[in-house]
Amino acid sequence: MTYLRFGIHLLLILALNYWILSFFFYRKLKRAVPHLEKLELPLPPKPPLVSVIMPACNEADHLELAVLSRLKSDYPNAEFILVDDRSTDATLQIVNRLAAQFPNLRIIRISELPDGWLGKVHALQKGLEAANGEWILFTDADVYFSPDLLSRSMAYCLSRDKDHLALLPQFLTSSLLLDTVISHFMRLLCLMGRLSKVEEPRSGAAVGAGAFSLFRRSALERTSGLEWLRLEVIDDIALRQMLKYNGARQAVASGIGLLKVQFYPSLKAMARGMEKNAFAAAGEFKPFRLIANVAALFILEMSPFIAFLPCWHPLMRLAGAATLLISIIVSILVNKWMRQTVYSAFLWPLGTIFMTLFTLRSGFLALRRGGIIWRGTLYPLALLRAHRRFSPRWRAEPNNRHS
Secondary structure (H helix, E strand, O other), X not given: OHHHHHXXXXXXXXXXXXXXXXXXXXXXXXXXXXXXXXXXXXXXXXOOXXXXXXXXXXXXXXXXXXXXXXXXXXXXXXXXXEEEEOOOOOHHHHHHHHHHHOOOEEEEEEOOOOOOOOHHHHHHHHHHHHOOOOEEEEOOOOEEEOOXXXXXXXXXXXXXXXXXXXXXXXXXXXXXXXXXXXXXXXXXXXXXXXXXXXXXXXXXXXXXXXXXXXXXXXXXXXXXXXXXXOOOOOHHHHHHHHHHHOOOOEEEEEOOOOEEEEOOOOHHHHHHHOOOOHXXXXXXXXXXXXXXXXXXXXXXXXXXXXXXXXXXXXXXXXXXXXXXXXXXXXXXXXXXXXXXXXXXXXXXXXXXXXXXXXXXXXXXXXXXXXXXXXXXXXXXXXXXXXXXXXXXXXXXXXXXXOO
16 A cells, blocks of 8 residues: 555656646747747748649548638749549549639649558659749648738748748637547647757757648758658658758747648547557557557546545645646646637546547557558558658757758
């Protein structure tokens, strides 16, 4: 019993420190990551050409409004390339109709996926081959732009001499429960992703954003290119790491109010959506590492509730209550910064539970199937492990360059 009490005391101390550190990480995040919406930076008289590349696979539900939002951009020098990656729904008909109305929209149709490529990375590569821009923007098909988003982003990069900009989007959810889960995800990204250190050249912090990744073409040409990432599941962060390896000056900013993503319509859809990335991100395709990482975070976040069992001393219950109070305060602050529903901050334990279950489910399905099934294609685990480029322990040392 003595050892059990000691273990519970230690867990409570660790949990309290975890949430206190989260509060200080939030303060650093708020100072280091600007809201692009609040910045007023001028564009040069002749801004460079930007090629906006949009891969799409069976995105008919959101595609038309999302693409129209980009075509209405007030940036004066942009071309738009949509890559239809083997869609079987109405995606191709929608984009062909839009291309007839907008001459600066080009369509690339992929009918077969070559061996040794993930579908999305291959689609990005095909878009890149057709692009003429000095700057490249990779963006997902279900993302909505404000008219001034691209102008503000380019003004930010050019005025601050950046080579690569990732924007954090605002998520559009349809229920409080979904908002609770996405709030948990964004809290972990903002507080544990070391966003405040992204601009430090020798820092290992590198945050990807599939919704919006803007970079100089010349920065990508100093690397081994997308072919090096051809079987990388977490392609957005791996791209950012690869660029930083090779000296790209990077920045991350909040696109809240300017960049919006339509989130999954249900928890079931979210669980399916996490099948591709969760095992790679949390476990690097290693089952024991997945279980250890997920269990450690779950125990750390949920341990304050143990203090409320009637067998413990009142001081322990007081420590548990203080920890929970700090956790709610941190969750509220992050939600307000991300413009998510504040009410979901009070339900953060549900977000922890669902994200834990979805992440473990991703690993279980991948192991049972022998690989990851995405967009109808099976990618064997052995192949994905052999070509894994993303590393959560990466450091920007000169001898890690991939040129």
